[in-house]
């Protein structure tokens with residue numbers, strides 16, 4: 001489908017992985033500088049290797065990160081650069097506010113056990129990664145005139161990193177870090193490990209905002225756990241909530257926010273390929289609280305505009321629903337209250353709407 005612009009208005013994005021949003025050009029460029037041999041010689045051939053072309057599984061999709069993470073991980077200039085370029089790319093797509101998430105540990109090469117991607121030990125700790133990303137994001141904000149904040153990810157299969165993650169959220173909350181997430185393969189690791197639970201308890205105690213990947217490919221009980229045990233304020237994906245009508249009704253009543261990623265959900269096999277019956281069409285019908293997001297635009301070869309044109313052409317979205325969804329996204333972002341109100345106000349103004357509180 002053409003990447004055409006069906007909603008040429010300011011947008012908010014809440015669920016996008018920084019490490020799923022690198023430019024292929026940058027990966028190739030950094031690989032060349034570092035003398036890393038890549039499995040493809042040209043940008044186009046490399047893109048072709050990275051992109052998921054047909055619906056598969058979450059597990060096979062997650063393996064794609066292994067094709068390129070070692071190029072950027074442990075390299076200070078590259079880490080700062082990908083954060084800066086991310087802001088430029090989102091500004092071009094018409095986002096005025098974005099929350100971007102990543103695992104600091106997966107980009108580090110020291111003070112992380114095990115050191116990921118078979119790297120040699122170096123001098124980039126998870127904390128240094130956070131500082132570099134913050135710097136890249138804030139320089140991007142300055143140059144591209146949008147607001148970018150970050151969410152730090154715990155990883156399902158690495159519970160021993162989670163306490164570190166929440167401490168980094170705490171330490172850098174005044175420096176652009178607005179929340180904590182739990183990402184990774186919920187089809188392999190089900191129940192949240194006690195270390196994840198402790199990290200989330202600490203997040204609650206410190207007032208750190210919380211989102212959790214749940215019910216993407218995992219069963220509805222994962223969503224229940226995310227809300228009831230981990231005290232998630234938003235759910236990453238959450239499609240399979242619909243399989244438990246009682247839970248769905250409860251979350252609708254609670255106005256729980258679902259971070260929906262349409263193209264991702266098709267290509268990870270989380271949802272069936274027929275967009276006309278996608279869970280988000282139920283969310284739309286029920287006036288649920290949700291956002292539209294790209295998730296991993298590099299790997300899914302998508303953009304915000306492609307997500308919106310897919311929603312418009314294959315799922316019956318209209319301009320009014322796009323506006324409603326973006327205002328909901330702003331209302332459920334992790335910014336401090338005052339900045340959040342400001343964001344909602346600027347969207348309402350751009351959309352020519354009188355501000356309502358009813359959404």
Ligand SMILES: O=c1[nH]cnc2c1ncn2[C@@H]1O[C@H](CO)[C@@H](O)[C@H]1O
Pocket residue numbers: 017018019020058062065101102103106153183184185186213216264295296
């Ligand atoms: O759709 C997804 N579901 C679960 N985990 C994901 C998804 N996309 C990316 N990641 C995981 O989150 C890490 C930090 O950004 C990525 O490295 C990837 O392992």
